[in-house]
Amino acid sequence: xxxxxxxxxxxxxxxxxxxxxxxxxxxxxxxxxxxxxxxxxxxxxxxxxxxxxxxxxxxxxxxxxxxxxxxxxxxxxxx
Numbered sequence: 710x711x712x713x714x715x716x717x718x719x720x721x722x723x724x725x726x727x728x729x730x731x732x733x734x735x736x737x738x739x740x741x742x743x744x745x746x747x748x749x750x751x752x753x754x755x756x757x758x759x760x761x762x763x764x765x766x767x768x769x770x771x772x773x774x775x776x777x778x779x780x781x782x783x784x785x786x787x788x
Contacts, residue, residue, distance in 0.1 A: 718754075728783040735780075 722732045722740060737743030740750040749757060761784060763769045764777035 728785070729780050
């Protein structure tokens with residue numbers, strides 16, 4: 710794991726970093742899911758990174774994919 714990646718991930722989840730909105734806004738407190746929005750808690754980090762990439766590139770064109778594209782479009786490896 711990259712140095713500081715856990716702290717960066719926590720910052721991304723908890724608050725707005727300028728590049729995107731906080732994950733907890735839609736995915737709920739503790740990332741346990743909220744309504745139709747799936748949980749992120751307990752999901753393997755590589756799966757989450759892969760999904761964010763798919764959202765960024767527009768490969769997922771579902772309604773949720775289009776919403777997540779806006780959320781993920783400015784994220785980078787160093788976010």
